[in-house]
Amino acid sequence: MTETGDTRSATGEAREAPRGGLRLLMRYLPLVAPVLLWAVPCWVLLYGGQHWPFPVTVTGTVLFALGLTGMPLAMARGHGRRQQDRAAIVGDTLLGAVWVLFTWSVLLGVLLRLALTAAGAGDGQDRARTVTWAVLGVTAALLAWGYAEARRVPRVRQLDVPLPRLGAGLDGTRVVLITDTHYGPLDRARWSARVCETVNTLDADLVCHTGDIADGTAARRRAQAAPLGTVRATHGRVYVTGNHEYYSEAQGWVDLMDELGWEPLRNRHVLLERGGDTLVVAGVDDVTAESSGLPGHRAHLAGALQGADPGLPVLLLAHQPTFVDRAAAHGVDLQLSGHTHGGQIWPFHYLVRLDQPALAGLSHHGARTLLYTSRGTGFWGPPFRVFAPSEITLLVLRSPQSPTTP
Known part of the structure; x- marks a missing residue:
């Protein structure tokens, strides 16, 4: 990246700090990003005030944990040295699915919850469960449509x-x-x-x-x-x-x-x-x-x-x-x-x-x-x-x- 006139006028120490921070970010992003992709939907769907029955919460948490560990392993086997196509399909599909789930967990987890609160619809648990079902419904619909879009001529x-x-x-x-x-x-x-x-x-x-x-x-x-x-x-x-x-x-x-x-x-x-x-x-x-x-x-x-x-x-x-x-x-x-x-x-x-x-x-x-x-x-x-x-x-x-x- 080319330095601008403003950055040239800063001291060497001032320049080095953000560069060091950027290097740290890029170094740890591959580790942090998968955690966020799986942890945010897990929180929005299971722990955001829904008060699901204990077996539901445990089962959902286990599924998210399996996704968090399984996705990078599958992608490593699929796209790494072994080049295993079946593993690549699993890893790639999980990556796409969790990206859509993460996106709509963030959007609906904030916007829909605010709209329901402003409208005075139900209590906290009802609103949280409405958000959960909305996120799951939108994600399922987009993934089905997105798959058809990807595979068509x-x-x-x-x-x-x-x-x-x-x-x-x-x-x-x-x-x-x-x-x-x-x-x-x-x-x-x-x-x-x-x-x-x-x-x-x-x-x-x-x-x-x-x-x-x-x-x-x-x-x-x-x-x-x-x-x-x-x-x-x-x-x-x-x-x-x-x-x-x-x-x-x-x-x-x-x-x-x-x-x-x-x-x-x-x-x-x-x-x-x-x-x-x-x-x-x-x-x-x-x-x-x-x-x-x-x-x-x-x-x-x-x-x-x-x-x-x-x-x-x-x-x-x-x-x-x-x-x-x-x-x-x-x-x-x-x-x-x-x-x-x-x-x-x-x-x-x-x-x-x-x-x-x-x-x-x-x-x-x-x-x-x-x-x-x-x-x-x-x-x-x-x-x-x-x-x-x-x-x-x-x-x-x-x-x-x-x-x-x-």
């Missing part, structure tokens, strides 16, 4: 994107974006095939995948990724790496996508020519690539644009929206990204915005750069999407030189 989101430097011959170019498919412990080979069938109905000139294909190596998730080889596009299929490739032997994914007929844009570009005009389609490795230690893997925009005519419009694929500052500095016309999942499970999107400049949709950056951030085609980890629907995106590029452009 995404709806197609279509929008026109005006690019001032786009030639008239390229007006109407259809670019389909899929991203963050996250093939993983839950077998989604049939879902993958249906996604690709949907893409093939969109009459795409160019199909892009902006990374995070899977959680796991290409060898383990090959069957789920195989339908990507059936995707059709008039002018090409292009792909860039996401951060999750670098958790799972990224070069294996680059090789598999190449084998499936997709062109990996690893700090390079291709040209899309249509109607006598040309579009530069460039791609960069994910910003985490260099820290992976894999030889030759890094995000290098200058290399991606090397040799391209600077007068031509540029479409850039970069997994993370945060790369847009560099894209804007190089005069990129449109960057396509994923990574955020639109937050995936509300209200996690507030935390995403601390790390990324955009959550979802089209945004402007710098003098001429547009950024489109997809909410993602699949889901990561917990098999739920709550108030953050997945998408397959159809972007129709528009030229100001065409009479069809509004």
Whole structure:
């Protein structure tokens, strides 16, 4: 983090104290967060004035204690060195469920209790039990709906994107974006095939995948990724790496996508020519690539644009929206990204915005750069999407030189 002028004027000791506090917070957050996630709902549902019969209180407390101990163990076995898919499914599902339970325990535990108190509804025990049943009901409904949202084939989101430097011959170019498919412990080979069938109905000139294909190596998730080889596009299929490739032997994914007929844009570009005009389609490795230690893997925009005519419009694929500052500095016309999942499970999107400049949709950056951030085609980890629907995106590029452009 860059220091501001105010922080520079402070003493070294004053600067060191908050930094030390932040380091301590980040060090102990993985230990404190699971305790809070399970302890807060436990208190709201069982000990907030309900006065349940003793067997109910004991049983509920035991269940919360099992969740608190079982969730991190399952996630460690599922996502750690052993990579056990069944354990990952259990751990991920518990994580998603307790996040929703925690969120609504806090919200309804405060707001509903205040509303009931203000209305003079019942005594303290009645209000506490009403809150309990409301939290459980809302949580169950959201988890059922969120699971269905996560597992369905995404709806197609279509929008026109005006690019001032786009030639008239390229007006109407259809670019389909899929991203963050996250093939993983839950077998989604049939879902993958249906996604690709949907893409093939969109009459795409160019199909892009902006990374995070899977959680796991290409060898383990090959069957789920195989339908990507059936995707059709008039002018090409292009792909860039996401951060999750670098958790799972990224070069294996680059090789598999190449084998499936997709062109990996690893700090390079291709040209899309249509109607006598040309579009530069460039791609960069994910910003985490260099820290992976894999030889030759890094995000290098200058290399991606090397040799391209600077007068031509540029479409850039970069997994993370945060790369847009560099894209804007190089005069990129449109960057396509994923990574955020639109937050995936509300209200996690507030935390995403601390790390990324955009959550979802089209945004402007710098003098001429547009950024489109997809909410993602699949889901990561917990098999739920709550108030953050997945998408397959159809972007129709528009030229100001065409009479069809509004």
